[in-house]
Amino acid sequence: MTVSLGQITENMEDKHIKPGKIKKSSYDRTEDDHAYMVSEPVMPYGNAQQDTTASRTIVMMGMEGKRDFSGIKNESDFINVIRTGIPKQAMTHLMDIADISLTEMAAIIHTSDRTLRRYTPSQKLSQDQSERMIEMAKLYSRGEEVFGKMEKFKQWMDTILLPFGNKRPKEYLDTSIGIAMIMDELGRIEHGIFA
Numbered sequence: 001m002t003v004s005l006g007q008i009t010e011n012m013e014d015k016h017i018k019p020g021k022i023k024k025s026s027y028d029r030t031e032d033d034h035a036y037m038v039s040e041p042v043m044p045y046g047n048a049q050q051d052t053t054a055s056r057t058i059v060m061m062g063m064e065g066k067r068d069f070s071g072i073k074n075e076s077d078f079i080n081v082i083r084t085g086i087p088k089q090a091m092t093h094l095m096d097i098a099d100i101s102l103t104e105m106a107a108i109i110h111t112s113d114r115t116l117r118r119y120t121p122s123q124k125l126s127q128d129q130s131e132r133m134i135e136m137a138k139l140y141s142r143g144e145e146v147f148g149k150m151e152k153f154k155q156w157m158d159t160i161l162l163p164f165g166n167k168r169p170k171e172y173l174d175t176s177i178g179i180a181m182i183m184d185e186l187g188r189i190e191h192g193i194f195a
Helices: 006-015 047-062 073-084 088-098 102-108 113-118 127-147 150-157 176-190
Strands: none
Touching: 006 073, 047 088, 047 127, 047 150, 073 113, 073 127, 088 127, 088 150, 102 113, 127 176
16 A cells, blocks of 8 residues: 555544644543644664763774774664775784784684784784684774783683683684674673673
């Protein structure tokens, strides 16, 4: 069934409903219109947690105040940054914070350390590499939040742990699933559930 805007306006006039009148609740009735109006419930879009996560992720990469990162307010805003690529300097900053060597980072982003050395600081990483850097920045931000200090989180990342098949969590940074597993474990730690 197709209804034109004109038919809606006519129906509103037939029922003596004043166009543009806003009611406070879903089923308010006023004396002058003798009709029920249903209003759309207010839905919050985004939340403070996302905004905090996004800003902490940007800080982990040392990109606060940079033009490409200025419009990021929540996690979904990172999509365009991933598509255009993040600069190598963001990766270098994250490597310093996370104590990850160039050789380790090359393995994480599936390239050679020789190739990484040739990149200039402003050179953009590929889409896959950029996505991995953002995932890692989110992970290290979350780890610092859960453990209270970055040093404690880095120690944990270098510890052989049973939930990771008697391997170090750091060994799982080369895949998105591995990073998700570490994030899940951080959630369990935060809620006091230890394996």
